[in-house]
Amino acid sequence: xxxxxxxxxxxxxxxxxxxxxxxxxxxxxxxxxxxxxxxxxxxxxxxxxxxxxxxxxxxxxxxxxxxxxxxxxxxxxxxxxxxxxxxxxxxxxxxxxxxxxxxxxxxxxxxxxxxxxxxxxxxxxxxxxxxxxxxxxxxxxxxxxxxxxxxxxxxxxxxxxxxxxxxxxxxxxxxxxxxxxxxxxxxxxxxxxxxxxxxxxxxxxxxxxxxxxxxxxxxxxxxxxxxxxxxxxxxxxxxxxxxxxxxxxxxxxxxxxxxxxxxxxxxxxxxxxxxxxxxxxxxxxxxxxxxxxxxxxxxxxxxxxxxxxxxxxxxxxxxxxxxxxxxxxxxxxxxxxxxxxxxxxxxxxxxxxxxxxxxxxxxxxxxxxxxxxxxxxxxxxxxxxxxxxxxxxxxxxxxxxxxxxxxxxxxxxxxxxxxxxxxxxxxxxxxxxxxxxxxxxxxxxxxxxxxxxxxxxxxxxxxxxxxxxxxxxxxxxxxxxxxxxxxxxxxxxxxxxxxxxxxxxxxxxxxxxxxxxxxxxxxxxxxxxxxxxxxxxxxxxxxxxxxxxxxxxxxxxxxxxxxxxxxxxxxxxxxxxxxxxxxxxxxxxxxxxxxxxxxxxxxxxxxxxxxxxxxxxxxxxxxxxxxxxxxxxxxxxxxxxxxxxxxxxxxxxxxxxxxxxxxxxxxxxxxxxxxxxxxxxxxxxxxxxxxxxxxxxxxxxxxxxxxxxxxxxxxxxxxxxxxxxxxxxxxxxxxxxxxxxxxxxxxxxxxxxxxxxxx
Numbered sequence: 025x026x027x028x029x030x031x032x033x034x035x036x037x038x039x040x041x042x043x044x045x046x047x048x049x050x051x052x053x054x055x056x057x058x059x060x061x062x063x064x065x066x067x068x069x070x071x072x073x074x075x076x077x078x079x080x081x082x083x084x085x086x087x088x089x090x091x092x093x094x095x096x097x098x099x100x101x102x103x104x105x106x107x108x109x110x111x112x113x114x115x116x117x118x119x120x121x122x123x124x125x126x127x128x129x130x131x132x133x134x135x136x137x138x139x140x141x142x143x144x145x146x147x148x149x150x151x152x153x154x155x156x157x158x159x160x161x162x163x164x165x166x167x168x169x170x171x172x173x174x175x176x177x178x179x180x181x182x183x184x185x186x187x188x189x190x191x192x193x194x195x196x197x198x199x200x201x202x203x204x205x206x207x208x209x210x211x212x213x214x215x216x217x218x219x220x221x222x223x224x225x226x227x228x229x230x231x232x233x234x235x236x237x238x239x240x241x242x243x244x245x246x247x248x249x250x251x252x253x254x255x256x257x258x259x260x261x262x263x264x265x266x267x268x269x270x271x272x273x274x275x276x277x278x279x280x281x282x283x284x285x286x287x288x289x290x291x292x293x294x295x296x297x298x299x300x301x302x303x304x305x306x307x308x309x310x311x312x313x314x315x316x317x318x319x320x321x322x323x324x325x326x327x328x329x330x331x332x333x334x335x336x337x338x339x340x341x342x343x344x345x346x347x348x349x350x351x352x353x354x355x356x357x358x359x360x361x362x363x364x365x366x367x368x369x370x371x372x373x374x375x376x377x378x379x380x381x382x383x384x385x386x387x388x389x390x391x392x393x394x395x396x397x398x399x400x401x402x403x404x405x406x407x408x409x410x411x412x413x414x415x416x417x418x419x420x421x422x423x424x425x426x427x428x429x430x431x432x433x434x435x436x437x438x439x440x441x442x443x444x445x446x447x448x449x450x451x452x453x454x455x456x457x458x459x460x461x462x463x464x465x466x467x468x469x470x471x472x473x474x475x476x477x478x479x480x481x482x483x484x485x486x487x488x489x490x491x492x493x494x495x496x497x498x499x500x501x502x503x504x505x506x507x508x509x510x511x512x513x514x515x516x517x518x519x520x521x522x523x524x525x526x527x528x529x530x531x532x533x534x535x536x537x538x539x540x541x542x543x544x545x546x547x548x549x550x551x552x553x554x555x556x557x558x559x560x561x562x563x564x565x566x567x568x569x570x571x572x573x574x575x576x577x578x579x580x581x582x583x584x585x586x587x588x589x590x591x592x593x594x595x596x597x598x599x600x601x602x603x604x605x606x607x608x609x610x611x612x613x614x615x616x617x618x619x620x621x622x623x624x625x626x627x628x629x630x631x632x633x634x635x636x637x638x639x640x641x642x643x644x645x646x647x648x649x650x651x652x653x654x655x656x657x658x659x660x661x662x663x664x665x666x667x668x669x670x671x672x673x674x675x676x677x678x679x680x681x682x683x684x685x686x687x688x689x690x691x692x693x694x695x696x697x698x699x700x701x702x703x704x705x706x707x708x709x710x711x712x713x714x715x716x717x718x719x720x721x722x723x724x725x726x727x728x729x730x731x732x733x734x735x736x737x738x739x740x741x742x743x744x745x746x747x748x749x750x751x752x753x754x755x756x757x758x759x760x761x762x763x764x765x766x767x768x769x770x771x772x773x774x775x776x777x778x779x780x781x782x783x
Contacts, residue, residue: 126144503573
């Protein structure tokens with residue numbers, strides 16, 4: 025039977041509507057092409073993006089796909105455009121082909137083997153008429169193509185040229201898939217007469233004005249303050265210093281975009297200073313958004329709230345915080361067109377606050393859901409808060425990505441921290457950052473002015489000695505390196521007045537309640553003896569007169585010191601941070617042992633001022649020297665290479681290897697209080713879950729997948745709503761495994777042994 029001929033080819037159909045209301049392939053191709061070209065403006069690749077967009081669905085110019093729209097079987101419509109691009113434009117065409125072939129399935133490996141995904145070479149080897157449908161020649165009338173296209177406008181790194189090309193391909197892919205999603209979304213929204221709640225955000229210039237008004241009001245309060253005592257005088261002096269630091273940073277905003285550092289000790293106002301610089305810098309150089317990258321999920325809400333407050337009435341409509349305890353795909357709102365959900369897909373809001381994991385894993389991703397926001401990173405001011413927290417095993421590829429953003433995508437990147445990593449070429453870092461400008465006024469002098477503690481290494485300390493010191497000081501914080509040690513110390517210290525315990529095995533709501541009790545006890549000068557893991561170093565606002573820190577990296581020691589005399593109410597010479605070596609039974613893992621050894625090396629040479637700029641630099645240099653090639657432990661950079669005459673980047677493999685957190689952790693819902701119980705009950709019967717999951721985030725504990733599986737087999741947790749959502753959520757049954765002091769006790773080996781489920 026002869027196949028029917030269709031004079032008009034369609035990209036998208038509409039159920040129960042006549043074909044005259046379907047979206048034509050011509051309309052879709054042109055719209056996606058123009059939108060993709062607009063997205064590529066900030067990195068000068070408009071023409072390449074335009075024809076990538078126009079060709080991405082050219083495989084729909086076939087009778088087979090026309091039949092598909094009318095209920096027929098699936099058709100490969102992505103390979104055709106990839107073949108045409110490659111055959112016509114060769115090298116740049118191959119980069120386009122990666123994007124076109126993967127606009128649904130994801131960026132594939134160029135050659136070799138793929139994981140459940142054909143490689144690009146395999147796709148390009150498919151033949152029209154036998155392997156994939158033959159195109160109707162009408163496509164050439166509707167999508168005329170130029171003979172030549174410009175090469176990617178890249179200032180390539182001489183040492184990592186092919187990394188630049190792979191990075192460009194992901195950016196091009198981002199332009200394509202976001203344009204494809206948005207045009208398709210707009211078509212169906214128009215049919216339903218329901219406008220999509222995207223855009224209409226405040227301009228960055230408006231936010232700048234609101235922010236400046238907020239700072240001006242703060243300064244006015246400082247100017248009219250009348251300190252009544254010595255503590256208030258110290259606080260007033262601190263506020264004046266913070267104001268001077270901010271002014272000095274903003275004065276640097278006219279400098280050409282690129283790489284910057286903001287090296288300011290704890291308490292110097294880094295958060296608002298970095299934002300003040302970013303807004304002024306963006307204004308002077310026509311940049312379009314600020315992206316604030318935070319290493320800790322636990323403080324992202326806190327920082328986003330501070331920015332919203334600073335932006336006043338515009339704050340709620342301007343700041344996107346993109347993070348989730350749950351997988352991104354589950355975070356739809358009660359309405360699937362929730363505006364913040366839509367903004368999290370492509371980061372089109374003027375201020376984005378996100379995590380380092382989300383930011384950097386997206387830059388090395390292969391899936392459209394992770395990549396579609398990448399083009400909106402171009403032309404941005406990026407603030408990397410606590411920059412020293414970047415994982416050592418991925419440091420070199422992360423640094424190369426930062427270089428690319430600054431060199432080819434119109435970005436400025438600010439490394440913002442009190443403990444600046446020694447990653448510049450001038451520090452001796454091989455192929456390190458160059459032409460990095462410091463935004464703070466005289467960091468060594470600032471560290472002297474803002475010194476609040478005396479840090480000393482006191483050698484080995486048994487648990488008995490730690491408990492003795494705890495008994496001598498009614499207000500003290502002890503930070504150790506693992507939960508078992510913290511729990512053991514706490515159990516031995518329970519007889520002391522005001523003993524508290526903090527652990528990540530508490531849900532966030534529980535930790536918040538405990539921290540409120542701790543702050544109140546400190547404020548009222550009551551006994552307050554806290555034993556915690558490093559979680560308390562993650563931006564937690566507490567102020568102890570004495571802190572003890574188990575050996576770790578010097579940057580962790582600096583974070584611990586930020587919990588001592590935080591408000592500057594006591595002389596620094598009487599506010600001690602004692603670093604100690606714990607008992608052998610609490611021996612640190614290999615990685616932490618290496619950092620501790622580097623810290624001890626610095627103690628020998630800078631023992632009188634462990635947190636000075638020079639000491640921190642020496643520490644990081646020591647760490648980097650010891651790690652060597654392990655700074656790219658997954659060989660990410662080596663995978664970006666050319667094979668013969670072909671650019672066969674293994675995109676899928678790179679995405680699988682670039683994982684900032686390798687141990688899979690899963691969220692477990694805790695019925696901590698009546699509100700949590702009610703929300704979990706609603707989840708059992710919900711049809712839309714995004715809003716519920718946001719409310720449940722404070723009631724989750726992250727645990728290893730193996731522990732979750734063991735608890736499920738033991739009947740101590742239950743799976744929720746799998747059939748409805750195609751994935752499972754898990755909830756603890758009752759609270760007999762949840763301690764009001766120590767949180768979840770899934771690590772109780774005795775329990776697991778009794779059940780025959782030892783991990």
